[in-house]
Amino acid sequence: MTAGDWLPLLLIVPMLGAAGILAAGRVPNLREGVTVVTSLLLFWVVVQLAMSGAEPRWVLTEPLPGLQLALSPEPLGLLFALIASGLWIVTSVYAFGYMRAKHEAKQTRFYAFFALSIGAAMGVAMAANLFTLFVFYEALTLSTYPLVAHHGDDKARAGARTYLRILLGTSIGLLLPAIIWTHQLAGTGEFTPGGILAGHAGPTVAGVLLVLYVLGVGKAAVMPVHRWLPAAMVAPTPVSALLHAVAVVKAGVFVILKLVVYVFGMEFLAGVPLERALLWLAGFTVVAASTVALRQDNLKRLLAYSTIGQLSYVVMAALTLGTTAGLAAALHIAAHAVAKITLFFTAGSIYVASGKTQVSQLDGIGRRMPVTMTAFTVAALSMIGLPPTVGFISKWMILQGALEADQLFVVLVLVVSTALNAGYFMPIIHRAFFRPERAVAREHGEAPPPMVAALVVTAFLTLLGALAADILVSTLAPVMTAGSSG
Amino acid sequence: MTGLEHYNYWIVIALMMSGLYALIARGNLIRKLIGLNIFQASVFLLYISVGFVRDGAAPILAPGVDSYSNPLPHVLILTAIVVGVATTALGLALAVRIHGAYGTIDDDQLDRQRD
């Protein structure tokens, strides 16, 4: 098999998986088996593609002259595909424990749409041009909608409606015009190292375009288009993990990074005045979201606001411009993915095991659930940016990139937000391990084994990532250099 | 020669507008159709006025006559008159059915009866 043959499998495997899940719906064990096999298969396909090192191109269809629906791997896309498909395996395992323990209804539909949304995420990752990106971006929104609305009650529907309204609204209202405008200016929407807009757009037009793109990619949750993320907290925890770590928000920041590198080109973007304003907006989002998170008592909401802040780190790093900052942005996507999925896994485990959802209820829980809370601690350290975690390395690189680019503002944001991050994570760890347990509502230990296993794996990845960061950086470096010198 | 060059047109326009006014302003469906007929008949007059040639004869070929009125508008209007009466007939049939279904043919009262 040549590398080109692997590309269609990225879409076919999840779709066949979804079909298989529906077919096996009556037999839960078989259905779960299909899910795991599909996820493993998909991960294996992505690894094969990454190992081959080739950059083939697969054109699904050409609906309009010059407008292709095409997939083509490149290092950034492979990174995102690896994260999404890899974490899908873990999330599936976790979901078996969670969904069964909570006796959730409609599990077949849940796993089927889960598989479809992973397929859409693969499409986003490998999109060869803006049009393809848009198609799969919307497909991702639509395929995750039933997951967010899973509970089917009024609250879930209202949350899902907000989710849909903001994501569809921004993508149709801002992203689509930006894409069409880009086509009009550059005559193409193909992702090209070094960008396609240089020489076709003046600094003002490029600035307006950048604003449209950054706000139009609502999944990146830059304020003021972040409100869908807390609203989507009505979903079951594995969905939150999917949204925050595996596919949705990652797709958002990934798209912005891809746009900066392949559509604008870093060098061209440096001459765009409005670019600074967006950098400040991202920086503001980091600080503001962290401040809001400080005041949350509901653990999942706290994590949601923490995500908004962490995503804007990536956007901020991407907009800092420069090789180091670009690499830092890519690395932080990975770092945040493994750490945040661990945190959501622990939140879900706590809920399943003890029924607790609020931070203020967690006194002494570390003694009942030592494994879970240790994993939580590792992930929280990564969030704050402390060694020996991968979060430390990515944050350090953002700092380096900021210094290289003489962006004192970014440095300042980093310092303040790190303090804020510590401010909301440290008290939780302190409560869990050092405060005595209050009145015991019910006896409980750890969550079901699949859940614990999943969160241990992701916590290990958080540590392991620190060691693997080098490989990642050296793989991605050529892309960023092409971006800043091309 | 006189101030009457466009007299035909202007009276025709006044006629059209009185028909159009009746059609919009009156609530009774049959009256609306009467308004419509006046409106259309005035448009027919407009065409015939366009086709008129002073001192010309009706367009029936006769020896010794060399100036005729324009026959083409006559042809068109013959068709249009028939189309107009066909429309009126259909409209009246509808009015009869509406009366059967609602007990009234007044537009305002129809709106008050919700289904």
Added chain:
Amino acid sequence: MMEELIDVLLLAALLLVALQVIGSRGLVAAIMTFGAFSLVCAGLFVTLDAVDVAFTEAAVGAGVATLLMLAALQRCGGESEAAPRVHWGALVVVLGVGGLLVWGTLDLPPVGEADNPAHQHVAPRYLEQSGVEIGIPNVVTSVLASYRGFDTLGEVVVIFTAGLGVWLLLSSRRREEGE
């Protein structure tokens, strides 16, 4: 000159009749006055040299249409109407449309001039050739039946369509019974 005088007077009369139709109390009166309107129209067509149109208008407009209206009115019952009020919206629309039309006719060539563009193109051939090509003296009939025969076919289809529609509407009383 005489012709023009008749034309002027008939047009003025027509306007008066039209206003009478609109202002009349009672539907029967309105329909009858409308019949009169059609007859005056037919008279005008004669003075404007459109004899065929005049016959048709007298037969179809004054005759058939009026009869149809009376028949319909009979089936709808003599309904009492609200007294007519001035409808300001309609007045605005009518004055706007009328104003536009007056402006639009300002540069039309005067009525009746033999060298108007309408008489220079297409029509002359009918007058000159139809006697030879078709062979009947009435040019209107020639054009109707031959040059623009397809319009006439369409006209027949229109009548058929209306007839079909009326039949579809009046052949069933199911709806009324159902409600």
Added chain:
Amino acid sequence: MILEHAQVLVVALPLLAVPVCALLPSRRWPGQFATLVAWAVLGFAVLLMAGVAEQGVLRYQLGGWAPPWGIEYRLDAMAALVQLLLALIAAVVFPYAARSLADEVDDGRVGGIFAALLLLLTGLLGIVATGDAFNVFVFLEISSLSGYALIAMGRRRRALVASFRYLIMGTVGATFFLIGLGLLYALTGTLNMDDLATRMPPLSASPTAQTALVFIVAGIGLKAAVFPLHQWLPDAYAEAPPAVAAFMAATATKVALYVLARFLFGVFGLEQLLEVPALQSALQGLAVAGMLAGSLLAMRAMDIGRILALSSVAQVGYILLGFALFSTAGLAAGLVHLFNHALMKAALFLALGAIVHRVGSGDLSRLEGVAHAMPWTMAAFMMGALSLIGVPLTAGFVGKWYLILAVVEQGQWWLVMAMLVASILSVVYLWRIVEVLYRRPAVLPARHEAPALLLLPTLLLAVANLVMGMHATPLVEWSMRASASLLGAGS
């Protein structure tokens, strides 16, 4: 031999079939007969399309009289496209109607109803086929009268009122058109559209010509339901029998828009259009107002038929906007959207008809959970809805894409924003329907799919939306060609 006369046969065939159809006994025969006729018409339309592709413009002199003295049939790329669209929609909707209409009316009238449907088709085909302006009026009235009669066949008594109001408005529109024609005739002495086009340029500054333009645009705009002349449309399409609504929504307004484009660009021409003060901005303003008003009204309507009808008002706005750009790209985009909108609206109305057939109502409050009973019908509805929103890879996307490109070409960003706002509004009003239909009621309805004869045409059109979204190139290229030939080299 047959090929030579195909241009006339395509109109004559359904016309000749009318009396036969009216006299056919039994419930089923008229529908089946009309279906066969529609398929034959489709065959002719395809042949003619090939002929136009080869020869450019096809001409046929009726009765052998040369234009401008006789009436000429004239088929260019734009006309051939609309003709094919009419034939396609008829070929798909007639078999559907054969089942749904035959179930709705009492025995004696089935033949008459299909005769009226054939007359409607004849009228619309005639409008597209002819090259004579007055002939357009005659065929417009054939299609209108049969349309009024068909709308009045709706299930509720409200259909009668809707039909009457449409009759009044429609006749006023046709009469406005007639006034415009009269003024043009007074100026030029001709009725042949090509002949008119050659005689118009020296007259471009004449108030009479400009007034004629305004009256023709207003009259045809009324038939096309251009805002604010659209009031007749929501009632008419919501009350008509669903098969009739599907056919008319897909064809009648489209043909009116075709006539509008024909007169704007094929008779008056760009120079003349630019001469009329504020015409372009007025048309663009009306287009945008229609897009927004139609969508906003649709958000508040409760009846699905009404929602779909109001969305047509919005979609007519998109098409008109393409025309109002006065550019080759804009006209082409308008034509692409005209074609595709017919596909999606027909699919949606047919799906609605299948639902009404089973549930007996199109009112949102009574349709909770219907999707679980009729999954295939709903799949077709979803497809149509996605296409209407303009989701990529559906037909609806293609027209909007080219429309936006054409607007951007002129740098009119406010128009882009208006289009996108209207698109987002369409998401909202369609999502309302989808949400209700998929909501689970307390008692889940049993599986009760529509009969195959209703389902198959619906699914066929749904698939057509996908196919036209994935392989849009032929349609796009044909529309570009039609637009370029209509606007001439001068634009």
